Amino acid sequence: xxxxxxxxxxxxxxxxxxxxxxxxxxxxxxxxxxxxxxxxxxxxxxxxxxxxxxxxxxxxxxxxxxxxxxxxxxxxxxxxxxxxxxxxxxxxxxxxxxxxxxxxxxxxxxxxxxxxxxxxxxxxxxxxxxxxxxxxxxxxxxxxxxxxxxxxxxxxxxxxxxxxxxxxxxxxxxxxx
Numbered sequence: 319x320x321x322x323x324x325x326x327x328x329x330x331x332x333x334x335x336x337x338x339x340x341x342x343x344x345x346x347x348x349x350x351x352x353x354x355x356x357x358x359x360x361x362x363x364x365x366x367x368x369x370x371x372x373x374x375x376x377x378x379x380x381x382x383x384x385x386x387x388x389x390x391x392x393x394x395x396x397x398x399x400x401x402x403x404x405x406x407x408x409x410x411x412x413x414x415x416x417x418x419x420x421x422x423x424x425x426x427x428x429x430x431x432x433x434x435x436x437x438x439x440x441x442x443x444x445x446x447x448x449x450x451x452x453x454x455x456x457x458x459x460x461x462x463x464x465x466x467x468x469x470x471x472x473x474x475x476x477x478x479x480x481x482x483x484x485x486x487x488x489x490x491x492x493x494x495x
Contacts, residue, residue: 414446414454422454424469424489434464459487467491
């Protein structure tokens with residue numbers, strides 16, 4: 319009995335909601351016939367704008383790209399800058415300029431009236447005499463000064479901002495026992 323009363327009370331509610339949705343849906347959609355397009359005529363020429371645009375396009379020449387004298391947009395400018403720096407590097411003039419400073423060992427220093435001299439030994443065991451100003455090392459270093467206990471070599475480098483800086487590297491005589 320309870321199911322019948324529930325069915326009797328729900329049936330009118332469902333019917334009313336269905337009819338209300340049909341009425342609301344029908345009132346929302348309105349169909350209109352499309353209108354014919356109007357032709358707008360320019361006052362100066364008396365020609366429709368579509369035809370005027372066609373005439374303008376015919377008069378203008380096509381654009382062609384000429385890359386002469388322009389940078390290549392697909393090349394990295396950083397790589398070009400590094401290539402320029404590589405070409406400006408000094409080429410080694412002597413054998414000592416082809417060796418890294420870690421391959422050289424200071425074995426003797428001579429302090430005299432005509433100037434100071436030092437002798438370095440490479441990894442092959444060959445000795446080389448150096449004086450102040452001698453180019454040495456793969457980083458473009460040169461002998462800055464020779465004292466009675468050490469040889470100071472100055473190398474040039476660029477920091478992260480591109481500013482040229484100098485680094486002094488000291489080679490000391492091995493201590494005697």
